[in-house]
Amino acid sequence: xxxxxxxxxxxxxxxxxxxxxxxxxxxxxxxxxxxxxxxxxxxxxxxxxxxxxxxxxxxxxxxxxxxxxxxxxxxxxxxxxxxxxxxxxxxxxxxxxxxxxxxxxxxxxxxxxxxxxxxxxxxxxxxxxxxxxxxxxxxxxxxxxxxxxxxxxxxxxxxxxxxxxxxxxxxxxxxxxxxxxxxxxxxxxxxxxxxxxxxxxxxxxxxxxxxxxxxxxxxxxxxxxxxxxxxxxxxxxxxxxxxxxxxxxxxxxxxxxxxxxxxxxx
Amino acid sequence: xxxxxxxxxxxxxxxxxxxxxxxxxxxxxxxxxxxxxxxxxxxxxxxxxxxxxxxxxxxxxxxxxxxxxxxxxxxxxxxxxxxxxxxxxxxxxxxxxxxxxxxxxxxxxxxxxxxxxxxxxxxxxxxxxxxxxxxxxxxxxxxxxxxxxxxxxxxxxxxxxxxxxxxxxxxxxxxxxxxxxxxxxxxxxxxxxxxxxxxxxxxxxxxxxxxxxxxxxxxxxxxxxxxxxxxxxxxxxxxxxxxxxxxxxxxxxxxxxxxxxxxxxxxxxxxxxxxxxxxxxxxxxxxxxxxxxxxxxxxxxxxxxxxxxxxxxxxxxxxxxxxxxxxxxxxxx
Ligand SMILES: Cc1cc2nc3c(=O)[nH]c(=O)nc-3n(C[C@H](O)[C@H](O)[C@H](O)COP(=O)(O)OP(=O)(O)OC[C@H]3O[C@@H](n4cnc5c(N)ncnc54)[C@H](O)[C@@H]3O)c2cc1C
Ligand SMILES: Nc1ncnc2c1ncn2[C@@H]1O[C@H](COP(=O)(O)O)[C@@H](O)[C@H]1O
Numbered sequence: 001x002x003x004x005x006x007x008x009x010x011x012x013x014x015x016x017x018x019x020x021x022x023x024x025x026x027x028x029x030x031x032x033x034x035x036x037x038x039x040x041x042x043x044x045x046x047x048x049x050x051x052x053x054x055x056x057x058x059x060x061x062x063x064x065x066x067x068x069x070x071x072x073x074x075x076x077x078x079x080x081x082x083x084x085x086x087x088x089x090x091x092x093x094x095x096x097x098x099x100x101x102x103x104x105x106x107x108x109x110x111x112x113x114x115x116x117x118x119x120x121x122x123x124x125x126x127x128x129x130x131x132x133x134x135x136x137x138x139x140x141x142x143x144x145x146x147x148x149x150x151x152x153x154x155x156x157x158x159x160x161x162x163x164x165x166x167x168x169x170x171x172x173x174x175x176x177x178x179x180x181x182x183x184x185x186x187x188x189x190x191x192x193x194x195x196x197x198x199x200x201x202x203x204x205x206x207x208x209x210x211x212x213x214x215x216x217x218x219x220x221x222x223x224x225x226x227x228x229x230x231x232x233x234x235x236x237x238x239x240x241x242x243x244x245x246x247x248x249x250x251x252x253x254x255x256x257x258x259x260x261x262x263x264x265x266x
Numbered sequence: 267x268x269x270x271x272x273x274x275x276x277x278x279x280x281x282x283x284x285x286x287x288x289x290x291x292x293x294x295x296x297x298x299x300x301x302x303x304x305x306x307x308x309x310x311x312x313x314x315x316x317x318x319x320x321x322x323x324x325x326x327x328x329x330x331x332x333x334x335x336x337x338x339x340x341x342x343x344x345x346x347x348x349x350x351x352x353x354x355x356x357x358x359x360x361x362x363x364x365x366x367x368x369x370x371x372x373x374x375x376x377x378x379x380x381x382x383x384x385x386x387x388x389x390x391x392x393x394x395x396x397x398x399x400x401x402x403x404x405x406x407x408x409x410x411x412x413x414x415x416x417x418x419x420x421x422x423x424x425x426x427x428x429x430x431x432x433x434x435x436x437x438x439x440x441x442x443x444x445x446x447x448x449x450x451x452x453x454x455x456x457x458x459x460x461x462x463x464x465x466x467x468x469x470x471x472x473x474x475x476x477x478x479x480x481x482x483x484x485x486x487x488x489x490x491x492x493x494x495x496x497x498x499x500x501x502x503x504x505x506x507x508x509x510x511x512x513x514x515x516x517x518x519x520x521x522x523x524x525x526x527x528x529x530x531x532x533x534x535x536x537x538x539x540x541x542x543x544x545x546x547x548x549x550x551x552x553x554x555x556x557x558x559x560x561x562x563x564x565x566x567x568x569x570x571x572x573x574x575x576x577x578x579x580x581x582x583x584x585x586x587x588x589x590x591x592x593x594x595x596x597x598x599x
Contacts, residue, residue, distance in 0.1 A: 015548065019546075019569055024412050029408055099384075100379075100384055129387075129408075129409065132387065138376070139375075139376055139379035139380055143458075144343075144344065144458035147372045148371075148372075150522070165368055167523050168523075169467075170461055170464045171465075172462060174458060175459075183529070184515070185515070185516065185522055187516075188516065226383065226418065226420045227416045227419060228418075228419055230402065230416065231414065232413075233412065233413055239573065240575070241571045241572065241573075242575065244576060244578050249579075250585070250588035251588065252578045252585065252588075253584065253585035253586065253588035254589065254592035255592075256560070257596060258596065260560070260593075265558050
């Protein structure tokens with residue numbers, strides 16, 4: 001049975017940029033231009049989860065992303081690795097939403113898409129780390145959700161999901177359609193093939209505006225928030241690392257042992 | 267519209283007893299309740315909660331909603347949600363406190379969306395703004411590269427709280443409170459997921475969370491083998507445990523449950539030795555509470571040196587054997 005899948009992908013500033021370049025200015029995170037946007041890490045895992053199902057059961061993958069000013073080459077990576085379609089909710093009105101506003105708009109877009117068996121989301125976005133949108137979409141659509149999936153199999157209108165729990169795992173079965181929230185154990189996103197990259201270059205994403213999903217601007221983005229951001233700040237960290245050196249690296253290792261004993265750490 | 271009043275803690279049990287996260291939430295909730303002269307209540311839902319209910323009162327609750335049902339023995343979202351939604355609607359609290367735990371992560375966003383309210387996850391600090399009476403909710407964002415203070419624009423004000431950030435009250439068995447047994451029928455036709463199997467992986471040796479020393483390896487270890495040999499040798503020597511950054515877990519070099527950081531375990535040992543770990547903010551978010559961090563990395567620019575107190579720049583293959591050799595000598599003498 002071919003499976004209709006939607007993968008919710010967010011474009012974020014590279015979360016692995018060196019911590020020193022993250023600067024809060026006037027309550028906003030500002031990053032230098034050399035920090036490139038990427039698809040969030042857990043959304044990459046979510047894409048891989050969907051691709052694995054497409055490999056075995058076949059089906060269609062629609063990547064869905066909400067934001068503004070998408071960098072086409074970045075977000076089109078979803079197509080290059082094997083998604084069939086890319087829908088962008090792209091408008092100024094979508095900017096600066098919280099989990100509520102984001103889930104609400106994504107759920108409205110998913111209703112418009114209409115046919116879906118599985119909606120894949122990441123466990124948390126790679127910028128705000130909230131961990132809410134996947135479960136929010138499930139609640140708004142009135143469908144079940146399974147979180148922290150590291151393995152998914154589909155058959156007979158159901159999905160069998162292996163999910164990570166503290167010091168173990170759980171195998172659950174969920175009726176479809178469902179939201180499946182993915183964690184990293186699913187495996188790294190495959191590389192795009194040359195053929196995939198060429199095909200993606202030819203495809204144009206579908207761009208939807210607020211009116212296309214039938215939502216008032218007052219329910220979107222910053223205007224649709226249910227939390228207010230009062231302050232963004234960076235706690236001051238003092239770093240004072242004592243680097244232990246030696247004639248050779250091995251000597252430095254031995255001196256480290258001496259120094260740690262001296263400091264009564266070990 | 268209902269008037270929202272009081273603080274509700276969504277409690278948890280661990281092996282049938284009141285979980286430590288719940289005592290922490292009660293400690294925090296007690297303070298918030300006293301400041302606003304309101305009641306602190308606690309929801310406990312499992313197959314048997316009598317003992318834990320008494321404990322919740324000893325740890326600060328004025329009232330316990332005690333819900334017993336065989337379907338609640340193991341947390342399962344679709345059944346548990348029926349209970350927590352009903353208690354939250356009936357008691358209409360102003361603030362709901364939930365642990366940032368396996369259950370809390372899965373349950374809190376569902377509840378917030380069902381109640382049509384906001385939620386701030388993974389809070390490190392909570393306080394009441396004296397003028398607005400609003401709950402100021404502080405949490406890390408951008409992988410720990412910044413912190414944000416949020417307030418809710420809707421009621422109830424919901425948060426999840428990171429473990430070990432709040433202090434429990436001293437247990438006082440003479441404290442008075444009311445245990446209110448609450449009968450809730452669970453509609454099994456609304457349960458759309460079924461747990462087929464729960465597997466606990468038995469950890470060998472000292473648990474990561476309890477270890478006084480953690481020797482943690484990163485992607486730079488290059489494969490599974492050094493985790494079992496050189497890192498284990500060092501951990502054993504120091505009566506500690508082996509941990510990892512996320513990539514070794516993702517690659518299957520070590521168990522998923524050894525992964526430390528924002529999306530893994532949060533640890534705070536006396537000594538944390540980071541070997542071949544670059545020190546991404548999402549990793550250090552899980553170990554920055556350690557008393558002393560020691561870094562071994564071949565890259566002098568690696569961010570981990572900004573977190574560490576002592577460091578050696580070099581390949582671990584050369585540093586560690588000499589370090590371990592000398593340490594053995596010193597520990598013997
Ligand atoms: C939302 C989100 C959540 C995340 N959660 C977590 C989390 O919980 N935990 C976590 O760890 N990561 C997490 N990450 C990933 C994180 O951003 C980094 O990718 C990860 O921590 C890098 O792991 P690493 O330091 O082992 O690998 P790398 O960054 O690849 O660093 C390897 C290091 O090893 C050094 N090295 C290589 N060879 C040697 C050698 N022979 N001897 C000595 N040094 C050597 C290199 O110089 C380098 O510094 C998360 C990311 C996101 C976006
Ligand atoms: N702007 C967005 N566009 C598409 N998907 C998103 C967006 N924000 C969040 N998501 C999805 O929801 C997951 C959890 O996000 P969050 O609740 O923000 O941590 C992410 O991993 C994505 O799968």
